[in-house]
Amino acid sequence: MLSTSMFIIGGIIFLLYIFGLLYMINWANTTQNEDMIADKKTLKLKVNQIILINKYYIKMQKLKLNSVIIMFILIINSCSKSSTEPNVSEPKITTNTVTTTGLNFVPNILECTVGDTIFFNLGSTHNAIEVSEENYNQNNPIPLENGFQFDFGVSSYIIANEVKTYYYVCEPHLPQMKARIIVE
């Protein structure tokens, strides 16, 4: 992935920068200490100079820190931008689930779109058999030809390939337990 490699490269550059910065700060401190020991005799004369150098040094450190922070923000920003770009080709995943509660399918009427996947999570005492509209109205659990049939306690799915209404029943719990899926 482009964003991952960018992040790794950015991270390496950032770490190198930090190490370089730490080395520079350490070097500046040691040389400054050495200078201070060596120039003890002329220290009083140089006090004003040292104060000025220290002020400049602190300013430089603040600038360095700011540049590090800015660089880090830029790296993070570039990475997050590339990862949040909307992927147009990504399919829209819509899921619909039918479960069982008591002697009911939930939801009783499921409305969905052509192409949707409908999951069934049936309780152990319930099955789901697709029937014709007529048999649905007459509470006859006669399976519809080429219809879906899910056994007791099954977890499975159907894909709604056409605009139609699925009528289905739970065989042992008719006439109460029946439901519909309306595909639009």
Ligand SMILES: [Cu+2]
């Ligand atoms: Cu049932």
